[in-house]
Amino acid sequence: MSRLTEGIVILLLFTIGAECQKVCYGPLGCFTNDAPFTSALLTEPLLPENRDAIDVTYSLFLRHQIPRDVRSIKNAAFSLANVTGPHKLSRDTKLSRKWRQLLVTTKQTKIIIHDYGDTDLNKWVFAMVERFLQRDDCHVITVNWKSRDGIGGYYQAAANIRVVGAEVALMLKNIKDWKPEFEFESVHLIGHGIGAHAASYVGDILKIDDVKCLTKQSREDDVTSDDEDAGWWQLPSWLRSSEPTQTEPKPKPCEKLPQLGQITGLDPAGLWFESAESGARLDSSDAIFVDVIHTDVIKKLTSYFGHGIARTSGDVDFYPNGGYDQPGCTDEQTGFENLEYQGSEGPRKPMDCNHLRSIVYYLSTMDPTSCHMTSFPCSSYREFQTGSCTSCVHNFEPESGSSTGWFSYLGFRKRRTSATKCLELGPEVPSFWREHKRRAREADSLVPNIKAFLKTRSTEPFCLKYIKIELELSEPVSEGILSFRLADHTNHKTDMIPVGRISNWGSTDNPTYLVTVPSEFGRLHDVTVLWQIGAASMTSWWPNIVGHSPNRADSRRELRLPLQNIKVLEMPLSEITNFCSSRRKLRSGKEVRFTQCGTEESSYHDYDDTEG
Known part of the structure; x- marks a missing residue:
């Protein structure tokens, strides 16, 4: 069954809403299905099930026998043998004696919340615990919660995570009651899929009033009250000419401030949450800092129905490879093939690979020997x-x-x-x-x-290096296919990279391309350019072009690419380097090498320019 079909079936199953509008669960408080938990998908959104059905439990992990020298930590083989735990805690226990002995309130606390249909016994959870403790001497708490199987379990889980969030918030409040010096700002929640929205409910519950805003509004209200005492409504009715036609807009109510230090959303769930209001999903107001990694969003203009939310949901939203179609993900893959801790506890379906890549990328960045996955702010x-x-x-x-x-x-x-x-x-x-x-x-x-x-590679290391190439043309060009081969100073060369189709370029146009190379690629030494025109080249290099038939009457002038030079920017450096060749016009099918302008290498011909 496709994802789109699955979503439609779920929609049909739950068009009959719950009769009850409110449920209360002791110390967690009450839950309603009123705004912002209404939904365009459901006649009436579901209410969360009781605490026993969801059965939230916690496991605490800490460092154990770790070398004090940070350098030796990074170089040592780190395994679960260096971790003490899990130390279990049920939802009905305020704080066990063991937890009171182990918790050090001055340390950072990491809390991991899994997705719908998953458990805290999955190997990726243990891998994340291990890497957090490898990086820092902190507490790591994993949260386990139950969800119902079957096609209808998703929407119920979407309601149940409100209870999950309330349970985690209650646990943190219990720590605060025990040790008042414990700061919520030291807490970092990491949630995958629906678990990311559960983390947002934790942050929402722990918000506090904005005293500065309330004080400001109180002063403005006092001024308004003084003006009202001398207002027109104090005059006798026979002196009132007319009532005012316009009133001053009321100030926006003060928003509450987050106390949680950070929430990381790993491909937060999209179904139902994509159209939900901010109070019912993860957003940037839920913590002091919110970062989100999108790897399986709904692909526009296609039938692809992703697991993840497409809309921005944090302070910084990362979209590797645009947020969908992650390299290395196929129908047979699960997303964990490239990691040493793969196991049967992985995803339930092969289609989950894109959704799980958010976890894989995040775990990769936590490896002290890993490369840096650099991103760039952009509108699309x-x-x-x-x-x-x-x-x-x-x-x-x-x-x-x-x-x-x-x-x-x-x-x-x-x-x-x-x-x-x-x-x-x-x-x-x-x-x-x-x-x-x-x-x-x-x-x-x-x-x-x-x-x-x-952008990422299909396997670890996932990092890529970005090179922006800008072409300077001296004459208009009608059509053709352009490809580049790059070489660094160690003569490490890429394959020929097709970058696009030339279509009616003017002499003032400067076409630009973003080319990616492996992260270990050194400083660029030369660029080899291949320009092709003709049916054979169109078929081999650009399969999306169908039925192209070149005009045999094309003049010799039109069969050449008038390329003056190439401007290269090796991102994220800001310095632009010019690459030149002695040839100002490139013949179709002939490779020409461009080197840095002003060097001896840029002064000789790279191909035979004889007629024929």
């Missing part, structure tokens, strides 16, 4: 693929009294420091984000959501 994946978004995120200091510029591509004001930071997918993201977001809120400045894009 299409724009990113054309090489239009090449700048990284820069450090800055907010300017008081203004809506400060946050990132260079937004065109706002900023002040750079000596260090330039790129957005990197993984746990390092908030290292410079939290403080900036806090300062912006204190200054009532705009905190825009950032959509960041990157």
